[in-house]
Each structure stands twice: as C-alpha cells, then as structure tokens.
Amino acid sequence: xxxxxxxxxxxxxxxxxxxxxxxxxxxxxxxxxxxxxxxxxxxxxxxxxxxxxxxxxxxxxxxxxxxxxxxxxxxxxxxxxxxxxxxxxxxxxxxxxxxxxxxxxxxxxxxxxxxxxxxxxxxxxxxxxxxxxxxxxxxxxxxxxxxxxxxxxxxxxxxxxxxxxxxxxxxxxxxxxxxxxxxxxxxxxxxxxxxxxxxxxxxxxxxxxxxxxxxxxxxxxxxxxxxxxxxxxxxxxxxxxxxxxxxxxxxxxxxxxxxxxxxxxxxxxxxxxxxxxxxxxxxxxxxxxxxxxxxxxxxxxxxxxxxxxxxxxxxxxxxxxxxxxxxxxxxxxxxxxxxxxxxxxxxxxxxxxxxxxxxxxxxxxxxxxxxxxxxxxxxxxxxxxxxxxxxxxxxxxxxxxx
Amino acid sequence: xxxxxxxxxxxxxxxxxxxxxxxxxxxxxxxxxxxxxxxxxxxxxxxxxxxxxxxxxxxxxxxxxxxxxxxxxxxxxxxxxxxxxxxxxxxxxxxxxxxxxxxxxxxxxxxxxxxxxxxxxxxxxxxxxxxxxxxxxxxxxxxxxxxxxxxxxxxxxxxxxxxxxxxxxxxxxxxxxxxxxxxxxxxxxxxxxxxxxxxxxxxxxxxxxxxxxxxxxxxxxxxxxxxxxxxxxxxxxxxxxxxxxxxxxxxxxxxxxxxxxxxxxxxxxxxxxxxxxxxxxxxxxxxxxxxxxxxxxxxxxxxxxxxxxxxxxxxxxxxxxxxxxxxxxxxxxxxxxxxxxxxxxxxxxxxxxxxxxxxxxxxxxxxxxxxxxxxxxxxxxxxxxxxxxxxxxxxxxxxxxxxxxxxxxxxxxxxxxxxxxxxxxxxxxxxxxxxxxxxxxxxxxxxxxxxxxxxxxxxxxxxxxxxxxxxxxxxxxxxxxxxxxxxxxxx
Numbered sequence: 001x002x003x004x005x006x007x008x009x010x011x012x013x014x015x016x017x018x019x020x021x022x023x024x025x026x027x028x029x030x031x032x033x034x035x036x037x038x039x040x041x042x043x044x045x046x047x048x049x050x051x052x053x054x055x056x057x058x059x060x061x062x063x064x065x066x067x068x069x070x071x072x073x074x075x076x077x078x079x080x081x082x083x084x085x086x087x088x089x090x091x092x093x094x095x096x097x098x099x100x101x102x103x104x105x106x107x108x109x110x111x112x113x114x115x116x117x118x119x120x121x122x123x124x125x126x127x128x129x130x131x132x133x134x135x136x137x138x139x140x141x142x143x144x145x146x147x148x149x150x151x152x153x154x155x156x157x158x159x160x161x162x163x164x165x166x167x168x169x170x171x172x173x174x175x176x177x178x179x180x181x182x183x184x185x186x187x188x189x190x191x192x193x194x195x196x197x198x199x200x201x202x203x204x205x206x207x208x209x210x211x212x213x214x215x216x217x218x219x220x221x222x223x224x225x226x227x228x229x230x231x232x233x234x235x236x237x238x239x240x241x242x243x244x245x246x247x248x249x250x251x252x253x254x255x256x257x258x259x260x261x262x263x264x265x266x267x268x269x270x271x272x273x274x275x276x277x278x279x280x281x282x283x284x285x286x287x288x289x290x291x292x293x294x295x296x297x298x299x300x301x302x303x304x305x306x307x308x309x310x311x312x313x314x315x316x317x318x319x320x321x322x323x324x325x326x327x328x329x330x331x332x333x334x335x336x337x338x339x340x341x342x343x344x345x346x347x348x349x350x351x352x353x354x355x356x357x358x359x360x361x362x363x364x365x366x367x368x369x370x371x372x373x374x375x376x377x378x379x380x381x382x383x384x385x386x387x388x389x390x391x392x393x394x395x396x397x398x399x400x401x402x
Numbered sequence: 403x404x405x406x407x408x409x410x411x412x413x414x415x416x417x418x419x420x421x422x423x424x425x426x427x428x429x430x431x432x433x434x435x436x437x438x439x440x441x442x443x444x445x446x447x448x449x450x451x452x453x454x455x456x457x458x459x460x461x462x463x464x465x466x467x468x469x470x471x472x473x474x475x476x477x478x479x480x481x482x483x484x485x486x487x488x489x490x491x492x493x494x495x496x497x498x499x500x501x502x503x504x505x506x507x508x509x510x511x512x513x514x515x516x517x518x519x520x521x522x523x524x525x526x527x528x529x530x531x532x533x534x535x536x537x538x539x540x541x542x543x544x545x546x547x548x549x550x551x552x553x554x555x556x557x558x559x560x561x562x563x564x565x566x567x568x569x570x571x572x573x574x575x576x577x578x579x580x581x582x583x584x585x586x587x588x589x590x591x592x593x594x595x596x597x598x599x600x601x602x603x604x605x606x607x608x609x610x611x612x613x614x615x616x617x618x619x620x621x622x623x624x625x626x627x628x629x630x631x632x633x634x635x636x637x638x639x640x641x642x643x644x645x646x647x648x649x650x651x652x653x654x655x656x657x658x659x660x661x662x663x664x665x666x667x668x669x670x671x672x673x674x675x676x677x678x679x680x681x682x683x684x685x686x687x688x689x690x691x692x693x694x695x696x697x698x699x700x701x702x703x704x705x706x707x708x709x710x711x712x713x714x715x716x717x718x719x720x721x722x723x724x725x726x727x728x729x730x731x732x733x734x735x736x737x738x739x740x741x742x743x744x745x746x747x748x749x750x751x752x753x754x755x756x757x758x759x760x761x762x763x764x765x766x767x768x769x770x771x772x773x774x775x776x777x778x779x780x781x782x783x784x785x786x787x788x789x790x791x792x793x794x795x796x797x798x799x800x801x802x803x804x805x806x807x808x809x810x811x812x813x814x815x816x817x818x819x820x821x822x823x824x825x826x827x828x829x830x831x832x833x834x835x836x837x838x839x840x841x842x843x844x845x846x847x848x849x850x851x852x853x854x855x856x857x858x859x860x861x862x863x864x865x866x867x868x869x870x871x872x873x874x875x876x877x878x879x880x881x882x883x884x885x886x887x888x889x890x891x892x893x
Binding site: 061062063064065066086107117120121130134135136137138140141142143144145146147148149150151153154156157158162173174175176177201203204205240241242243244246247291293294295296297298322323324349353354355357373374375377378379381382384385388389400401402 | 517519520522563564566570574575577578587591593594595597598599600601602603604605606607609610613614630633653656657658659660661698699701702704705706758759760761762787790791792825826827828829830831832833834838842845846847849850851852853854856857858859860861872873
C-alpha cells in the first residue's frame with residue numbers, strides 16, 4: 001500500500017481537497033488506520049489522506065476543563081497531557097493507536113460509556129473542511145452552547161463523508177479517585193446478561209456492565225490472569241470516590257452467590273482489564289462483526305431469537321445496560337449466503353424496535369458490498385444531506401450508506 | 403370541502419392566498435382550534451422575550467400527527483410559512499410568527515408510553531416538562547433537563563431550543579436525553595429519526611434536529627430518556643462577601659473532581675428581590691451566593707459536601723449553610739427558579755440575556771458587566787448557571803421611561819460583545835431566534851453560516867418552516883438599528 005498524503009496544516013488539507021474536487025477524485029481519510037475494516041469499502045480510484053501530521057494540542061485550560069486538539073492526535077497521547085492535571089477525556093474506545101479524528105468519525109465507544117456517554121457528548125465544537133475545500137466551524141469552546149446548528153455533532157459517526165475534521169474541542173473530566181471491577185463467571189452468556197440487567201435496575205451506579213461469551217472470555221483470560229477460562233464472564237466496573245467503591249463492594253456481594261467463580265479487582269489490575277477490553281476487537285479484524293441493538297431489556301430475547309451461526313462464532317460482547325451486542329463470526333467463503341442469513345436478523349431486530357447491521361468485515365473480503373451495513377429508514381434525509389454537502393462524492397465515497 | 407364555518411372569521415386585510423388557506427383550515431379545525439382574530443392572536447405575537455413581535459396569520463391547535471400534516475401540507479401548497487409553538491416561554495423571539503401559521507402543540511400533550519425497565523418515554527410535543535417528571539416519579543425516575551420555566555414549558559419546545567436548566571451541569575442538556583423523533587417535514591412528509599436502540603446506523607439526524615429552533619420541521623412524537631432519581635441529595639448555600647470570591651468558588655469546586663448536580667450563582671440584587679418574595683432565608687448583605695447541589699448514592703454525599711466546603715473556604719466563603727431537610731432545600735430552589743418572577747418587584751420590565759463563557763473568565767466578565775451597568779445607568783441582576791459558565795445578566799428597567807429601551811439594547815449588545823471577546827458563545831440555552839440573529843456574524847463567518855443554511859435546506863428546501871430565524875440570510879448579518887461597538891474588557 002503506498003503511503004497516504006499527509007497534510008501538515010489545515011491549509012495543505014484545503015489545497016488537496018480542492019485539487020481532488022476539481023479532478024472529481026474521491027479521497028479516503030484515515031488517522032491511526034486501526035478501523036479500515038469498519039463500514040463498506042470506498043470505490044477503486046480513491047486516494048488516501050492521513051491526518052496523523054495534524055496532531056497538536058491547540059489549547060488546554062485545565063481550569064476550564066476544555067481542550068482543543070487537532071484531529072490526528074492519538075487519544076492515548078492526549079490522555080497523557082490531561083493526566084498531568086488529573087483530568088481525562090472520559091472515553092475508552094477500542095484500538096490503542098486510535099486518533100481523535102478516527103474515534104469521532106466512527107463514533108467509537110467503550111465499556112465506560114455507561115457512566116460518561118460517548119465522544120459526541122463531550123464534543124463542544126469543531127473545524128471541518130468540506131467537500132469543496134472550504135473550512136468552517138461550528139459550536140465553540142464552552143461547555144454549553146446553542147449558537148447555531150450543531151454541525152460538528154453531525155460529523156460524529158459520519159465516517160468522514162460530510163467533511164474532514166481538522167480540529168475539535170472537548171469537555172474533559174477529573175480522573176476518578178478510585179476504581180474497581182467485579183467479575184462473575186457463569187456457564188452461559190444469557191446468565192451473565194440477565195445478571196447485569198438486574199444490576200442496571202438496582203440503585204447502584206456502575207460505570208460498565210459488560211458480558212462476554214465463552215470465546216471472548218477465553219481471549220480476555222489470556223490477557224488477565226485472574227479470569228478463568230471456560231466460562232462466560234460478566235464484568236461490573238465501578239469508578240468514583242472511595243465510599244462509592246465501598247458501597248458497591250458491599251451491595252454487589254449478593255450477585256456473587258449465583259456465580260461459579262467471581263472476584264474483585266482493584267488498582268493496576270483494573271487498568272489491565274480496561275486495556276484487555278480495548279484490545280479485544282482487534283482480534284476480530286479478519287471476522288465479520290455484527291452490531292445488534294435493542295432496548296436493553298429486549299436484547300436478551302432478541303439475541304436468543306437470532307441463534308448465532310454457532311459453528312462460525314468467534315466472539316460475542318454485550319453492553320447490557322446500553323442494549324448493544326457485537327457478534328463476530330469467521331468470514332465464510334460464501335459471504336452472500338451469510339448476508340442472506342443476516343437479512344433475517346434484520347427483520348427480527350426490527351420487530352423488537354432494534355436493528356442488526358454489519359459493523360466490520362475483513363478489508364480484503366471480496367464480497368463486502370453485499371453485506372447489510374445499514375438498516376432501512378423511512379426517509380431520504382441522509383442521502384439528501386450527502387448529496388447537498390458533497391454532490392461529487394469526494395469525501396470518503398461509499399463509506400456511509402444512507 | 404366542508405361548509406364554511408361562520409364562527410371562524412377571516413380578517414379582510416389578508417390576501418387571496420391567505421384567505422384561501424384559512425378557508426381550507428376551517429374545513430378541518432373547529433373554531434376552538436383555529437384562531438384568526440387579532441384579539442385572540444395578541445398573546446401569540448411574541449414569546450417570553452417581548453421586544454420582538456409579529457402578528458401571526460392564525461393559530462391552529464392540532465391533536466394528532468395527521469392533523470399537523472394536514473396543516474403543513476396546506477401551508478406548503480400555498481407557500482405560506484408556518485412554525486410550531488409550545489408554551490411560548492422561549493426567550494429569543496424564536497416563536498415570533500409574522501404572517502405565519504402558528505401550529506400550537508398544546509393539545510398534543512399525551513404521554514404515550516412510559517417504559518420503566520428501559521427508562522424511556524414516548525411523549526407528545528405539548529407535554530409540560532415538569533408534568534412528565536411528576537408522571538414517572540412513582541417509578542423513581544424523572545426527566546432531567548429542568549429549565550426554570552419547567553412548570554409551563556413543553557418537551558417539544560425544549561427539543562426546539564435544546565433547553566438546559568440548573569441540573570444540566572451533571573445531567574446534560576435536552577439533546578443528551580432525546581433518542582428518537584417523529585417529525586413532520588416542511589412538505590408534510592412524516593419521518594422517523596433515531597430509534598429506541600442506541601447508535602442507529604446512518605447520520606445522527608436526531609441531534610441535528612434538537613436545537614434547530616423549529617426550523618427543521620414539527621416534532622410530533624418524542625422518545626426521551628428518563629433518569630433515575632438520585633438516592634440522596636445535599637444542597638448547600640455558600641455565602642460570599644465578593645462576587646470575585648464566589649466565582650473562584652466555582653472553579654475551586656470543579657477542580658476537586660466533584661461534579662455537583664448544580665452550581666448556581668445569585669447576586670445581591672437578585673437575593674434582595676427573591677428574599678422579599680419567597681423568604682428563603684437568603685442573606686441580604688452577601689455580595690453573592692452559590693447554590694450548590696450534590697447528589698447520587700448516599701455514601702459519598704458527606705464527602706462531596708466536605709469538598710465543596712473546602713473549595714469555598716479556599717475562595718474566602720463567609721458561611722456555608724446546608725439545607726437541613728427537603729423543605730429547606732425546596733425553598734432554596736424556589737428562590738432560584740422564581741428569581742425572574744421576583745424581579746417584578748424591582749422593575750416592571752426585565753430583559754434576560756444568555757451567554758456562555760469559559761468558567762475561568764467569570765470574575766473578569768462579571769466585573770465588566772458591572773461596568774456596563776454603571777455606564778448605562780441600568781440595574782443588571784445576575785442569577786445563572788455558574789458551573790456551566792452560562793450567564794443570565796438580567797436588565798431591569800421601566801419601558802415607560804423615554805429612551806430606556808435603546809439603552810437596554812445597547813447594554814445587551816455590549817454584554818454579548820464581551821462574551822464573544824473572551825471566547826464565549828452567544829447562547830447557552832435560550833437560542834438565537836430573532837433576537838440574536840444579528841450577532842451570528844460576529845461569532846461565525848459566512849462560510850460557517852452557509853454550511854448551516856445547507857443543513858437547513860436538507861430538511862426544508864423551500865424555507866417555509868420558521869423562516870428568518872437562527873441563521874441570517876446571506877449578507878444580512880447585522881440587524882439594522884443595533885450597535886456593534888467593540889468594547890475593551892474589564893473596567
């Protein structure tokens with residue numbers, strides 16, 4: 001793969017987008033390059049643009065708890081800058097080498113989203129270069145703002161198809177003073193899922209409620225010595241003050257009685273678990289991963305109806321209180337047959353007011369185009385938006401199905 | 403078409419097209435749900451910000467999505483503009499409807515479904531904010547955004563304005579609480595945005611719609627998140643001898659890693675007005691107080707309160723009083739939320755401004771506002787969401803005084819200029835509406851505004867839905883008759 005173009009300033013990015021627009025040539029943007037397997041493929045003949053050279057912290061005022069960064073900065077690097085002031089951007093998306101631009105474009109999130117929300121909730125404003133090479137801004141650097149339309153939020157999860165984010169402003173948070181994780185091992189994923197929904201319905205305030213099937217638990221056990229192999233795992237994350245952690249240790253004890261094994265992790269072990277969860281999706285870049293979502297209490301039944309293709313299953317991760325599951329299967333030789341199976345899933349999910357879509361597939365999979373990357377909607381607003389903002393399909397063409 | 407109804411009069415000054423539209427609406431709506439007379443329409447000429455006014459063509463009160471569609475289609479076919487209106491508590495002239503059809507949502511006030519396990523509710527746009535919270539209270543839930551007008555304002559209006567409130571410091575604004583929408587677009591098409599499941603594929607049009615101030619269409623059903631009511635709450639009143647110290651108290655609290663549910667500042671002018679009316683026990687000699695609330699699991703409330711005290715001590719607090727019980731707590735909040743009503747004791751008119759600044763700039767900007775007040779000889783009270791840096795300077799005046807309105811406008815323009823100069827925003831929760839459209843050009847460039855127009859045109863290509871609001875037309879960045887003098891910061 002030839003090296004991508006790597007503009008070192010907004011002006012250079014503008015120049016190259018203008019050139020592409022003039023030549024009616026598509027561009028595909030990237031940051032850390034960790035999520036190429038997400039979403040449909042761009043058509044042949046597009047050129048790659050890396051935002052990695054735009055990686056500065058533009059402004060950071062710890063007293064305001066607001067930071068402005070260029071899109072190409074790695075999340076891990078930003079967290080180091082913030083940690084000096086005992087602050088962090090409270091997101092924990094997958095892939096260690098992710099850039100902020102990439103996390104925004106794919107709306108990536110991780111387990112602690114339950115407590116903090118997603119990057120969209122923290123995004124205060126942005127500078128974006130549009131398909132004609134015009135740079136524009138929306139929002140600002142204050143924590144509350146209704147001045148004009150929130151165009152920056154429309155960029156989140158848009159896979160760069162509406163503009164290239166150059167700079168983004170975020171609200172940041174103080175680092176928690178204490179954290180802990182309770183793990184429970186049970187024979188079935190469904191059992192873990194139900195337990196976590198019970199915790200979600202209690203008065204407790206965990207920061208993460210994640211369930212993993214046998215294969216995913218096996219992978220986690222390789223990274224975290226405390227975890228047993230050969231069972232499904234439920235993880236309950238706690239963050240906050242010491243009295244908050246103590247309260248959860250006391251009240252969650254009751255949930256341990258039903259488990260075949262369980263344990264509390266604190267200190268560096270907690271960080272190891274978050275790291276293992278962050279790295280888990282990287283094991284599935286050669287698989288096809290589906291995202292199935294419904295109302296949290298409807299998801300167990302829906303997952304039961306889907307009867308995952310057991311022979312091909314390589315991992316299932318469920319965010320119980322959010323109602324989101326990711327199911328990975330080994331990519332078959334006959335992808336169209338799998339795609340046909342998945343269309344049945346789509347209608348089952350729809351009947352539960354949810355959806356089932358393909359989130360990622362191997363980059364080199366020949367039949368990516370036949371996969372269901374989106375769920376049908378009753379309007380054409382998305383298509384009209386793309387048409388209005390990027391009529392010549394310059395920015396990440398094909399990456400967003402409307 | 404149904405026979406013309408003699409009880410629905412049509413004003414003679416209307417043009418043929420408007421008269422034909424009204425005749426068409428009469429076929430669907432009985433007289434009680436279609437107001438056309440000047441006297442009846444008088445209260446719909448403005449919202450709670452009374453500078454900007456305009457006579458609507460009529461008011462219709464649909465009860466269903468189908469009826470909203472019928473009105474919108476009738477308007478679209480005749481090219482007549484229209485806009486949705488909730489309780490009219492908006493503060494930026496967003497609901498002013500010169501010559502437009504006003505679609506009042508008052509009768510679309512049903513709570514369709516409360517889903518307790520999943521903590522969601524489907525509601526009509528006309529449901530009153532606090533009514534929803536009361537309806538789900540027995541389940542230990544509430545609807546978190548709590549604007550001061552929550553006993554009157556509607557969820558539909560909150561969606562239009564992306565409303566906030568004191569507790570948004572911890573719980574977020576309206577857009578953090580809306581999951582899905584049924585919307586009637588400007589051509590009458592009914593669309594469904596978002597969904598009951600999170601992270602629906604496709605562009606996030608729900609977040610785009612929330613805060614669009616009625617310019618993208620009419621929301622007819624809204625799926626909101628419900629928030630568990632906190633297990634415990636502690637409310638403290640921190641009393642300061644100087645406004646600077648109170649401001650420092652805010653940054654000291656946030657620095658300590660606590661996120662209170664709310665940090666509200668109330669200055670002396672406001673304290674005096676409120677105390678005379680509510681008798682909440684506010685100290686009349688204090689320069690300013692902070693109303694600080696911490697909530698959550700009971701286990702660390704004590705610790706959080708201690709940290710608030712420690713932070714306030716560093717900022718030279720005179721005294722920190724903890725509300726001893728729910729009654730005391732309710733009284734403090736009543737004082738805060740009814741502050742705007744209490745201003746009526748000080749002056750017949752109050753003009754509430756809305757701007758957001760970086761929190762570390764609070765002392766500097768409040769000093770500058772005091773100097774604007776002195777220069778124009780106007781009383782300006784400050785009662786606002788200090789934890790968010792969301793200012794609400796309120797200019798108190800008597801409109802019967804000759805020339806005072808010009809001074810009020812000039813002072814308000816100067817304050818907005820100050821806010822922008824420190825890197826702030828034009829509005830934190832009241833919206834741009836008509837009121838601030840002339841200032842948009844001072845915050846955004848023409849390319850930024852053009853991009854916003856391009857989004858609006860996706861939802862409403864003909865510009866029929868609440869025209870003339872939020873985004874100025876090209877080349878129309880400064881409203882005539884308004885000063886835009888650049889001001890130095892500080893004294």
